Amino acid sequence: MICLSQFALGRAPPMAKPSVFRAEHPTALDLSPNPISHGAASSSRRRDLVFVVNPRGASGRTGKEWKKFFPYLRSRLSVDCNIYESLTSGPSHAIDITREAIKEGVDAVIAVGGDGTLHEVVNGFFSAGKLVTNHNRESAHSTALGLIPLGTGSDFARTFGWRNDPYEAVERIAKGVRSWVDVGVINGETGEPHYFINVADLHLSAKAGYYASRYKRFGNLCYVIGALQAFMGHRNQDLRVKVNEGEWEEYSQVTALCVGNAKYFGGGMKITPNADPRNGYFEVVILQDFKWYDFILKLFKLYNGTHLSVKNVTSRRVQSIEVEDISGGDSIYVQSDGEHLGFLPRKLCVLPAAIEMIC
Numbered sequence: 303m304i305c306l307s308q309f310a311l312g313r314a315p316p317m318a319k320p321s322v323f324r325a326e327h328p329t330a331l332d333l334s335p336n337p338i339s340h341g342a343a344s345s346s347r348r349r350d351l352v353f354v355v356n357p358r359g360a361s362g363r364t365g366k367e368w369k370k371f372f373p374y375l376r377s378r379l380s381v382d383c384n385i386y387e388s389l390t391s392g393p394s395h396a397i398d399i400t401r402e403a404i405k406e407g408v409d410a411v412i413a414v415g416g417d418g419t420l421h422e423v424v425n426g427f428f429s430a431g432k433l434v435t436n437h438n439r440e441s442a443h444s445t446a447l448g449l450i451p452l453g454t455g456s457d458f459a460r461t462f463g464w465r466n467d468p469y470e471a472v473e474r475i476a477k478g479v480r481s482w483v484d485v486g487v488i489n490g491e492t493g494e495p496h497y498f499i500n501v502a503d504l505h506l507s508a509k510a511g512y513y514a515s516r517y518k519r520f521g522n523l524c525y526v527i528g529a530l531q532a533f534m535g536h537r538n539q540d541l542r543v544k545v546n547e548g549e550w551e552e553y554s555q556v557t558a559l560c561v562g563n564a565k566y567f568g569g570g571m572k573i574t575p576n577a578d579p580r581n582g583y584f585e586v587v588i589l590q591d592f593k594w595y596d597f598i599l600k601l602f603k604l605y606n607g608t609h610l611s612v613k614n615v616t617s618r619r620v621q622s623i624e625v626e627d628i629s630g631g632d633s634i635y636v637q638s639d640g641e642h643l644g645f646l647p648r649k650l651c652v653l654p655a656a657i658e659m660i661c
Contacts, residue, residue, distance in 0.1 A: 348384050349382065349384070349478065350407070350408040350409050351384065351386065352388055352400075352410070353375075353386065353388065353414050354388050354396045354399050354400065354412065354414060355387065355389050356390045356414075356415050356418070356419045357390070359419060360415070360416065360454045360521075361518060364415045365389075368414060375468075378476060379472065382476075396422035397423075397425050397426040399411075399423075399426065400422070400423045400426025400434075401427075403426075403445065404426070404435065404436065404445045405434060405435070405436060406436075406437070407437065407438055409445065409446065410448045411423055411426070411448065412447075414450045415452050415454075416454045417456050417457055417500055417639050418639070420458060420500075421638070421639035421641055424485060424497055424657075425496065425497045427445075427497070430494070431494070433657075444658060446660050447483075447658065447659045449471065449659075449660075450471040450475075451468065454518070457500060457566040457567050458499060458564050460565065461564040461565045461577070461579065474660055474661065478660060479660065481659055481661040482656075482658055483655070484579050484582060484653060484655065485498070485652075485656035486498045486502060486561065486563045486650055486652055487650070487651050487652075488502060488636075488643065488650050490648055496638065496643055497638075498639045499563055499579065500562075500564045500566075500638075500640075501561065501564060501573060501574060501577075502560075502561045502563075502636070502638035502650055503561065504559050504625065504634055504637075504648070505538075505558050505559060505634050506532055506533075506592075507560060507568070508634075508635035508637040508642070509532040510568075511525075511637045511640050512635055512642045513527070513531040513532055514527065514528025514529075515528075524569075525568045525569045525571075529597070538592070539556055539628075539634060540553070540556065540628040541553050541556045541559065541646075542625070542628050543624070545586075545618065545620045545622070545623050546620055552628065554590065554591075556590055557589040558588075558592075560573045560586070560587045560588075560589075561584050561585075561650050562574025562577035562584060562585045562586070563652065565577050571604050571605050572607030573587060573604065573607075574587050574617075576619070582621070582652060582655070584619070584620050584650070584652050585617060585619055586617065586619075587615065587616070587617050588617075588618075590614040590615075592614065620652075621651065622650065623649070625646055625648055625649075625650075627646045632646070633645065634646040636648050
């Protein structure tokens with residue numbers, strides 16, 4: 303399997319242009335290559351901002367909240383920005399929207415909603431293993447990633463200490479301060495690479511996430527329901543792990559393996575408490591030989607991030623990790639940012655300072 307330790311800054315291949323942008327300000331897109339600061343946003347020109355919204359997110363709550371919130375956002379930002387609203391129509395649409403927006407040279411693509419929408423927008427920054435770039439190669443600015451937590455909120459936002467408050471998020475966007483953040487890339491034996499910005503995990507937690515996705519209408523309770531369903535018939539498995547291109551190591555009776563670019567998943571569980579999306583490393587946390595009652599007894603430790611002191615829990619800082627099922631089976635679930643990706647084997651690598659984010 304190929305590990306993309308660094309990615310090429312090439313142009314994405316041609317693709318059908320989705321109908322994605324609806325301007326909320328009469329000024330047309332201005333893609334002139336005026337410079338933009340990598341600190342506070344430049345006031346020398348209007349910024350072009352694309353807001354990607356999944357109106358069906360959180361059982362339709364995201365769409366309803368966005369409709370109420372949008373007039374405030376427009377009034378707060380439209381003096382200095384051209385605002386473009388783009389509602390997704392189905393799975394992966396946010397990926398297409400983001401790629402097209404970057405190629406058109408917008409200043410920022412802002413995910414509106416939860417971690418699922420953010421996950422798709424992040425994947426839209428890449429195509430065919432490369433970072434998508436502006437058609438205008440002489441442009442002095444790159445497209446930044448933004449986030450407005452809405453609906454169920456965002457686990458990724460917790461790592462930065464951001465509340466699930468869209469009004470605070472708009473103030474961050476208005477200031478336009480940028481910071482480089484890492485992105486994880488996942489490769490399987492076949493298919494295109496997949497990207498994540500928060501946490502990737504496998505086995506029990508990934509299986510629980512797979513089931514939880516069926517119960518999103520219950521809010522964060524879906525994670526409890528998913529975990530209970532995943533435990534039915536669950537068996538710990540022996541796994542083979544290779545870290546940083548080193549030697550293969552065996553971990554017996556693995557319950558879950560979590561690869562954190564950021565700290566939280568599962569509705570506020572601080573699973574990789576030492577992860578930092580700006581340090582160029584993953585934190586890998588491995589839970590071994592856990593029984594169902596261990597999760598009940600130690601649940602509070604998993605949520606407050608003190609579980610690293612628990613027996614049968616190990617933590618490592620890595621730049622790449624490859625994982626295989628020793629039995630050779632294909633029953634070990636894999637997910638990233640709460641999205642089901644399939645099954646082992648997989649290889650995960652960190653892409654340091656991959657994209658800029660409005661922070």
